[in-house]
Amino acid sequence: MTINYLFADAVARINNAQAVGNSFVSIYYSRLIEDFVKIIFDEGFILSFETKFVRKGVFTILVHLKYKDKKGVIDKLKIVSSPGCRVYVKAKDANKNKYGKLAVSIISTSKGIISGKKAFEYGIGGEYLCYIL
16 A cells, blocks of 8 residues: 555544544654654644654654543644645745634745744745644
């Protein structure tokens, strides 16, 4: 089985694991996904994560999900940009989304994968990957 869009697979796995109340989820490794997981860890949406060696050349990321009062901390994790429909934002709009300051936007920029707040501070735009609420 091949997965064409690993980022969408990672988002779906996190959403599904959170919906059924799993304490952790294993997702396929890529640098983009590792940077994404670092951001959601820094923003306080997950407890921890670790990279696991599976076999030669194959790694996974084990994400420990966070719950508060038996409800997942991640209320909504939604993909904005996809391979068929890329969505780009300018530097001045990097921190804006329809949920205001509650949502954290994830943007792929020339400085790597960063949050919308940091993209606004750096003054750079990029591809709007997803948002977390």
